[in-house]
Amino acid sequence: MGKRVIVIGGGIIGASVAWHLARRGAEVTVLSAGPGPASGATFGWINASFYLDEAHFRLRQAGMAAWHRLEAVAGQGLVDWCGCLNWEEPDPAETARRLSGLGYAIRQLPGTELRVREPRLAGLSDTALHAPEEGIVEGAEAVARLLAGSGGVVLSGVKVSALLAEKGRVSAIDTNAGRFEADHVVLAAGTETAALLAPLGIELPMLQRPGMVLRTRPVEKVLSHIIVAPGQELRQDAAGRLVASTVGKHQEDRADRIAERPDLAAEATLARIAALLPGVDLELESVTLANRPMPADERPVIGAVGPEGLTVAVMHSGVTLAAILGELVAAEVMTGADDPLLRPYRPSRLIA
Ligand SMILES: Cc1cc2nc3c(=O)[nH]c(=O)nc-3n(C[C@H](O)[C@H](O)[C@H](O)COP(=O)(O)OP(=O)(O)OC[C@H]3O[C@@H](n4cnc5c(N)ncnc54)[C@H](O)[C@@H]3O)c2cc1C
Structure with a gap:
């Protein structure tokens, strides 16, 4: 049996993470309360011409390249490379x-x-x-394509109410559709991420944008x-x-x-x-x-947080970053890989 990974969130980040996890052999279940509000409202521009610092530029640049890799396997037409x-x-x-x-x-x-x-x-x-080399992703369409092609189980209309931990490890998720057990949980719930972490005593500061x-x-x-x-x-x-x-x-x-x-x-x-x-x-x-799902310092928050087996992935510019994030988070969950591109974005910088 593969590693059972639950992805909370069916927006562009959850969809890409699920897609890449399934390719790495995980048994993936996506739980989403509904369509991603940010991914449905997005302008959809993939670029690295806007950036906050050089590390952010490098991540965004890697994000553009990763969309090409994703298109090569998930099917052309995900991105309009119109410039x-x-x-x-x-x-x-x-x-x-x-x-x-x-x-x-x-x-x-x-x-x-x-x-x-x-x-x-x-x-x-x-x-x-x-x-x-800049392009456009239609958020809602890309999400639908990635979720449908992910090979994971996608459950929409499932609202997570609590993340449960046992002996310092994430063990299950409580939802309006019952309890789901997991070996690992990826929390990609956009603007709702902070609210789901709070009952674990984890305060993730986010901005209203x-x-x-x-x-x-x-x-x-x-x-x-x-x-x-x-x-x-x-x-x-x-x-x-x-x-x-x-x-x-x-x-x-x-x-x-x-x-x-x-x-x-x-x-x-x-x-x-x-x-x-x-x-x-x-x-x-x-x-x-x-x-916009915007952490307090405007940069992505990605990586392990709280009990073992819990990974968070929340960010603005999530369209630009979805493909690279999917690759790197899936690698980290399945192999423990610690990619240098993600080091500036670890949750510990914002969470006491
Ligand atoms: C107006 C606007 C313009 C933008 N323009 C760009 C742009 O040009 N380029 C760019 O790169 N980025 C842009 N962004 C940012 C980008 O759209 C977001 O970063 C990205 O869509 C975030 O995706 P997400 O999957 O994290 O969140 P979302 O798409 O919001 O998805 C969150 C998911 O979590 C689920 N969820 C939440 N709570 C629960 C719960 N309790 N239980 C179960 N599921 C839950 C939701 O149902 C949803 O499925 C823009 C954003 C906005 C708002």
Whole structure:
């Protein structure tokens, strides 16, 4: 019999961890209260051009490479490797130098090439940064594909109420559907992670970081890249919907509440999109709002915590990081491997 591992959480992190654990021979059960709120609301941008420090850059860069490995085995089309055009940076030459110096694929384009690449956009700058290796994951679709292909047992609508430990080891999980026994538990419950750790006497400090993403009804093909224009990030999905953050530089959004009424924020976002794409008939389809699972120092929290046999995996930028996290957490659970990429992110730095 393989190692019985329960993954709590059916968002992009739980799905990737489950997928990789099953490939390593674990008997995996995923327990999820429902679809991942953050993974369903995400903008879905995979990149390492946004980072907090060099270790974070390296993890994100490894995250991009890991998505290619995951696609090679889980099936193409998980990621749209459309690349990004960015003319929001105040000093694009300096940004290009800094990122190139780290080994990142990025170059400064003249406005003429920008216009050729995105002929439908108005208000273009005379220069932009092109990051050709960045991409998009549609969160909910990727989760569904990974869970379906994981080879694990996936139980949705199962809400975990308690993690049980015996003689210093995790032994079982109590849920609204009864008790589940496990040799190992991976807690990937997004914003609910702290609440599930608290009864074990473990206090994981998390921040409140809500965010909104707007989708229009499908329109004809008007964009070929992820667009970062001043104050507006925008992309187009495979069905033709325009997908937009409702704040500029959404990855750096540090507001602890939504500044505006969602309907007003949606209206303002639609107006910005209309200015970028004149003549396109824009109709609002949906606005999704969710809290980002953000540990107190904004960095991922990954690794063993509390009783033996318990691993936690909670983070913002979870779309960028899901594939690499799945690989590394599965390796750690199954072999005890301690990957240097994860060392800056151990729970002990935040948990007394
Ligand atoms: C507006 C917005 C934009 C974003 N944009 C980007 C981006 O462009 N790029 C990027 O990399 N990241 C982005 N992120 C962050 C990224 O979406 C998240 O980091 C990622 O989705 C987190 O996934 P998760 O699986 O940890 O959490 P979730 O998707 O929230 O899933 C949590 C899971 O845990 C389950 N759960 C919770 N409590 C329990 C319980 N008691 N019992 C059982 N199950 C439970 C839930 O049901 C759910 O299945 C964005 C996030 C937001 C909100």
